Amino acid sequence: MFIVNHRKIFIGISGLLVALAIFSMSYFGLNFGIDFVGGSLLEIKYENERPSPVDLQSIIESVGIGSSLIQPVGELGYSIKVRDITDAEKNSLLVALGQEVEEVGFNSVGPSVGAELVKKSIISFILVALGIILWVAYSFRKVSKPVSSWKYGITAILALVHDVTITAGVFAVLSHFMHTDIDTLFVVAILTVLGLSVSDTIVMFDRIRENVRNKQSKTFEENVGESIIQTYPRSLLTSITTILVLISLIIFGPASTKILAITLTVGMVIGTYSSIFLASPLLVIFKNLQKK
Amino acid sequence: MLKTRIKALLIVLLGVGLGFFVYYSEINKDNPEPSSNKVVNFISRFPFKLGLDLSGGSHLVYKADLSNVEKAEVSNSMNSLRDIIERRVNIFGVAEPMIQVQEGSFTNNYEERLIVDLPGVTDVSEAIKMIGQTPMLDFRTEVPKEETGEEVEGEEAEAEKLTYKVNEAGQLVPDYDSLFQLTDLTGRFLDKAVLNFDQTTGEAMVSLQFDKEGADLFKQMTTENVGKTIAIFLDGYPISIPVVNEAIPDGQAIISGNFTPKEAKELVDRLNSGALPVPISLVSTQTIGASLGDEATQAGVFAALVGFLAVAIFFILWFRLPGVIAVLALSIYTLVMLSIFKLVPVVLTATGIAGFIISIGMAVDANVLIFERIKEELREDKEDLATSIRNGFKRAWLSVRDSNISTIITSIILYSFGTTLIKSFALVLLIGVVTSLISAVLVSRLFLYSLNFKRRSKFTEFMFGSGFTNAKQVIK
Numbered sequence: 001m002f003i004v005n006h007r008k009i010f011i012g013i014s015g016l017l018v019a020l021a022i023f024s025m026s027y028f029g030l031n032f033g034i035d036f037v038g039g040s041l042l043e044i045k046y047e048n049e050r051p052s053p054v055d056l057q058s059i060i061e062s063v064g065i066g067s068s069l070i071q072p073v074g075e076l077g078y079s080i081k082v083r084d085i086t087d088a089e090k091n092s093l094l095v096a097l098g099q100e101v102e103e104v105g106f107n108s109v110g111p112s113v114g115a116e117l118v119k120k121s122i123i124s125f126i127l128v129a130l131g132i133i134l135w136v137a138y139s140f141r142k143v144s145k146p147v148s149s150w151k152y153g154i155t156a157i158l159a160l161v162h163d164v165t166i167t168a169g170v171f172a173v174l175s176h177f178m179h180t181d182i183d184t185l186f187v188v189a190i191l192t193v194l195g196l197s198v199s200d201t202i203v204m205f206d207r208i209r210e211n212v213r214n215k216q217s218k219t220f221e222e223n224v225g226e227s228i229i230q231t232y233p234r235s236l237l238t239s240i241t242t243i244l245v246l247i248s249l250i251i252f253g254p255a256s257t258k259i260l261a262i263t264l265t266v267g268m269v270i271g272t273y274s275s276i277f278l279a280s281p282l283l284v285i286f287k288n289l290q291k292k
Numbered sequence: 293m294l295k296t297r298i299k300a301l302l303i304v305l306l307g308v309g310l311g312f313f314v315y316y317s318e319i320n321k322d323n324p325e326p327s328s329n330k331v332v333n334f335i336s337r338f339p340f341k342l343g344l345d346l347s348g349g350s351h352l353v354y355k356a357d358l359s360n361v362e363k364a365e366v367s368n369s370m371n372s373l374r375d376i377i378e379r380r381v382n383i384f385g386v387a388e389p390m391i392q393v394q395e396g397s398f399t400n401n402y403e404e405r406l407i408v409d410l411p412g413v414t415d416v417s418e419a420i421k422m423i424g425q426t427p428m429l430d431f432r433t434e435v436p437k438e439e440t441g442e443e444v445e446g447e448e449a450e451a452e453k454l455t456y457k458v459n460e461a462g463q464l465v466p467d468y469d470s471l472f473q474l475t476d477l478t479g480r481f482l483d484k485a486v487l488n489f490d491q492t493t494g495e496a497m498v499s500l501q502f503d504k505e506g507a508d509l510f511k512q513m514t515t516e517n518v519g520k521t522i523a524i525f526l527d528g529y530p531i532s533i534p535v536v537n538e539a540i541p542d543g544q545a546i547i548s549g550n551f552t553p554k555e556a557k558e559l560v561d562r563l564n565s566g567a568l569p570v571p572i573s574l575v576s577t578q579t580i581g582a583s584l585g586d587e588a589t590q591a592g593v594f595a596a597l598v599g600f601l602a603v604a605i606f607f608i609l610w611f612r613l614p615g616v617i618a619v620l621a622l623s624i625y626t627l628v629m630l631s632i633f634k635l636v637p638v639v640l641t642a643t644g645i646a647g648f649i650i651s652i653g654m655a656v657d658a659n660v661l662i663f664e665r666i667k668e669e670l671r672e673d674k675e676d677l678a679t680s681i682r683n684g685f686k687r688a689w690l691s692v693r694d695s696n697i698s699t700i701i702t703s704i705i706l707y708s709f710g711t712t713l714i715k716s717f718a719l720v721l722l723i724g725v726v727t728s729l730i731s732a733v734l735v736s737r738l739f740l741y742s743l744n745f746k747r748r749s750k751f752t753e754f755m756f757g758s759g760f761t762n763a764k765q766v767i768k
Contacts, residue, residue, distance in 0.1 A: 043584075087420050087577065103414070104584050110575035112403060113353060117711070124709040131701040139694050185643065188706065188714050192650070192721070195702030199695035203661065206691040234664045237610070241660070242653030244606060245599030249649050253595035254588035256345065257646040264650065 004225040007281030014162055014278045017270075021169020028172045033181030036118050038111035040085045043104040044097065045077040053078070056097075063096045065089060071179060077104065084110055121187045128191055132198050133157055139202070140209060147220070147287045155286065156201045159279040163197040164190055167267040174262065185260040193267030196242075200235055200275040207231045208280065220287050224280050232276050239272040300742035303735055307624040313338075314630045338634040343641030343716060346589045348582030349411040350419065351712070353394075354572040356404045370395075370404050373572070377408065377423055379529060386410050386419075406572060409712075414579055423572075430479065432472035432523045433513060468530060472523045475513060481506025487553075487560045488546070496556035498532075500545040507543025515539040532559060592645035599649050600626065603656055611663055617739045618659040625655050625731040632723055644716035651724025654699065658732030661695075662688040685737050692732065699725050 003010060034041055050056075053070040056078060060068045069081040085093075085108060094103060133153045140149040167190065175181065207227040215223060246268065249261040317335040344351050356373060358366055370393045381389040390409040396402035413419055483501040490497055502510050513522065517536045524532045524547075534547045551559070604622070607615040629648060633640060666684030670677070699721065706718035 087417055087574070091417055102581075103579070104581045106577060106579040108577040110353075110355075112355070113576045116403075120709050124705050127705045127709075128702050131705060132698055135697060135701060139697075184711060184713060188643065188710075188717055191702055191706055195699040196654075198698040199657075202695045202698060203691045206694055210687075230668065234660050237660045237664070238653075238657040241603050241606060241656040242650065244602040245649050245653040248599035248602055249595045249646060251595070252591060252598055253646065253649075254591040254642045256588060256642045257592070260643065260646055 002225075003228050003277060004221050004281060004284055007284060010277040010281055011285070014274065017169075018162055018165050021166045021172075024169045025172045028176040030168070030172055031175055031181045033183040034081065034107065034109045034114070035181075035183045036114045038084050038109050038114040040082050040090070040106070040108040042080045042082070042090065042093070042106050043073060043077060044080065044094075045074075045102045045104050047076075047100045047102070050076050050078060056080070059096050060093065063089070063093050065093060084108055117184065124187075124191060125194075128194050129157060129160070132160070132194065136198070136202065136205075140205065147283060147290070151283070151286050152205050155279055155282045156198055156205070158282060159201050159274040160194055160197055162274050162278060163193055163267060163270045166270045167193055167263060170266045171263055180259055183259070185257065186263060189260045189263035189267065192264060193271060196264075196268060197271030197274065200238070200271050201279045203234065204228070204231050204275050204280055205283075208283070221284055224284055228276060228280055235272050235276055239268050243268055296738060297742045300738045303624065303738060304620075307627055310624075310627040310631045314627060314634070317634060338637070340633055341637040341639045342585070342589065343639045343644065343712070344409055344411060344578070344585075345580050345641050345713070346585045346592075347411050348414060348580050348585040349409065350413045350416045350580075351576075351578040352408040352410070352416065352420065352423070352574060353576035354406040354408065354423075355575045356406060357571040357573070358404055366404060367395075370406070373406060377406065380423060381408065381410065381419070386413055405575070412582075414581055416577060416579055420574060420577075430525050431475055431477040431510075431513065432525055433475055433517055434520050434523075435471055435473050468523075468525075468528075472525075472530075475509070477502075477506060477509045477513060481509060485560045487556050489553075496551040496553040498547040498551070498556050498559050500547070502543035502545075504543070507541075510543055510545065511539065511541045514545075588642050592642060592649075596645060596649050596652070600652055603652060607656065607659075613743075614659075614663045614666070614736075614740065617736055617743075618656070618663070620739060621659070621731050621735040622652070622655055624735055625728055626652065628727055628731070629724060632727070633720075638719060638723070639716060640720075641713055641716040643713045644720045647717040647720035648724060651721055651728060654696075654725060655728030655731060658692045658696070658728055659736055661692050662732065662736065664688075681740055685733070689733065692729065696725050696729055 050072075053072070056070055057068055060066075060080065060082065065082050065085055067082070071079050071081075073079050090106060090108075094101060133156070136153040136156045137150050140152045142149075171182075171186065204227065207230055208224055211218075211223040211227050211230075212220065215226075218226075243265055246261050246265045250258055250265065253261060313335055317338045318340075356370060358369065374391050374393050378389070378391045381391065388411055390407075392407045394405040394407055396404045408423060410416070410419055481502050483503050483506075486499050486501070488497045488499050489495065514536050518538060519536065521533050521535050523530045524534075532547055534545075547559070600622075604619045607619055607622075609615070611618065629651070632638065638644070662685055665688040666681055669680040669684045669687075703718040703722040703725070707715055707722065710718060
């Protein structure tokens with residue numbers, strides 16, 4: 001009951017977090033990677049000793065590729081981000097860099113491919129959200145008293161928007177200090193957070209649905225409060241186990257999936273918080289609005 | 293009861309069997325010597341299929357310029373373009389290349405694309421050069437043969453004279469140069485190829501129409517070669533070797549042979565694409581060095597192991613007996629997943645491994661829901677232990693199902709919209725969620741039932757307790 005009674009405080013905390021997330025996104029900005037805006041990323045490794053980034057920059061400019069963004073990788077490597085270059089331009093750059101350099105990886109994305117990915121990401125996001133609203137409304141179709149089934153759906157979506165916004169906000173801070181870009185995997189992470197967050201909320205709502213049906217003598221608030229008490233151990237346990245594997249992925253996993261794992265971990269934490277502290281209290285508020 | 297126990301035993305045996313399958317198919321994969329054991333030989337044919345980011349290789353995306361192609365012909369042109377490039381890549385000697393047409397849709401402004409994956413190729417410059425050529429169609433005549441006195445007709449003659457040479461990639465290929473010589477007639481002079489059917493026999497035929505210059509060349513060629521064969525080459529490979537029956541003056545040739553309509557159609561497509569080349573341009577390149585891929589694979593496997601162990605230890609400490617059972621079910625789940633990866637086969641990428649690791653976490657979720665529910669049923673103290681376990685499973689099923697469906701929806705949408713990396717993630721997650729539902733509901737339940745708990749005692753009180761909760765509080 002504690003959470004339902006103090007629902008205004010928890011909704012306030014959530015509101016504050018969302019505001020902070022929006023602020024961090026607008027303050028630090030979201031760096032879109034070459035996946036989205038096009039460009040080339042060349043990862044190289046030196047045999048013995050690597051030159052300073054400034055020297056490297058002048059070599060790159062000397063072949064006529066123009067400005068570059070250089071970041072160290074490990075002890076002997078660099079990752080070089082430049083405009084969308086052709087295979088021939090890349091080869092002349094490698095020649096200019098000298099014999100000591102080994103090409104570890106190269107990724108070049110044309111602007112049309114990037115634009116497509118942006119569209120695809122937006123469409124998948126909308127489709128996932130729609131699919132989830134429809135599914136929640138469908139699975140709660142038999143519960144229309146005292147709160148109609150589509151309100152469960154809307155509440156689930158509100159919780160979801162909350163989770164995604166905060167996750168993106170945390171990511172903006174991380175990407176500012178860790179110099180990472182938003183790439184395809186970030187979109188994957190966000191969409192997976194959508195799925196996981198909603199599944200958590202659904203388990204909670206499922207219990208509310210059952211309690212409302214079986215214990216009609218109690219008020220809606222009491223039933224919601226009881227449902228939270230009954231389901232939070234499960235929410236926490238599930239999150240803990242999933243976060244355990246995610247942490248192992250962050251620490252030991254391949255470099256290419258680190259950002260994915262970090263974003264998912266943040267999303268899991270926020271998703272668990274919102275299903276316990278936000279979704280159910282919101283449902284109570286919706287019910288009270290209905291009365292008036 | 294006996295039946296339940298036999299079923300549980302069968303599942304354990306199945307798990308052991310899958311374990312052997314996964315283990316032996318991995319340790320023998322690098323062994324070039326065939327083992328004396330036939331079973332081991334057979335299962336060695338199912339290695340994990342690694343994506344480009346793990347095995348190293350190149351990923352090229354081409355845009356096709358179809359502005360000169362009629363709308364109805366787009367799909368045909370793209371398919372023949374794919375066939376041609378596939379042949380070129382094969383000549384290059386790439387093991388298991390993957391070439392796909394990505395149809396235009398509203399997300400990419402209706403650009404038709406061709407995606408070329410070349411595993412193991414890290415020097416793309418040469419590959420790019422070779423792929424980028426326009427399809428080459430040419431007509432060749434027989435190299436004048438020495439008189440042998442014996443006349444052998446058609447394909448048999450060809451087979452007898454065919455010699456072989458070793459190409460750049462070290463493959464043995466037929467040496468066509470000893471059989472046919474180049475002429476001036478190339479695809480440049482072909483107006484179009486059309487699929488026809490013989491009006492009396494209904495046989496499929498391919499008719500060719502040359503332009504004026506081509507008609508003259510063709511006339512000269514056929515006059516000189518009556519009774520001999522003329523070979524039609526596409527990208528250096530003969531696609532049809534018809535025999536000339538008579539001189540053809542009007543630039544209209546008919547190739548009839550033992551075509552099935554499908555074969556004839558394919559030939560028409562190839563001829564047309566040779567005649568009407570589709571220009572392509574490179575829009576995206578990705579090369580992953582082999583060392584980067586190796587590191588990623590090792591890191592991914594290690595992370596999966598650590599993640600699995602962490603979950604197993606946490607589970608056994610927290611849930612005690614049901615925890616042990618869940619870990620057993622989870623092990624079988626993992627083995628089933630690994631076997632599916634091998635048998636389907638699912639192409640594994642770094643994101644795929646991440647999806648698998650996450651699915652381990654989610655497979656646990658179903659078990660947690662069920663065990664928490666069993667504990668609640670026990671707290672209510674109405675029924676005996678066995679009934680509580682049964683009710684726990686029954687009541688938890690709905691929320692297990694509902695919560696997993698949202699992940700299923702997400703992964704299906706991700707799969708249908710994504711690029712290769714996203715697809716791999718979504719597919720593994722989808723297979724993982726479905727498998728984990730089955731594993732939690734069938735396997736865990738079967739194991740718990742087969743232990744046949746009936747009475748409540750100090751022992752069962754402890755075994756079904758969890759976390760910091762005193763067992764007494766759970767089972768009053």
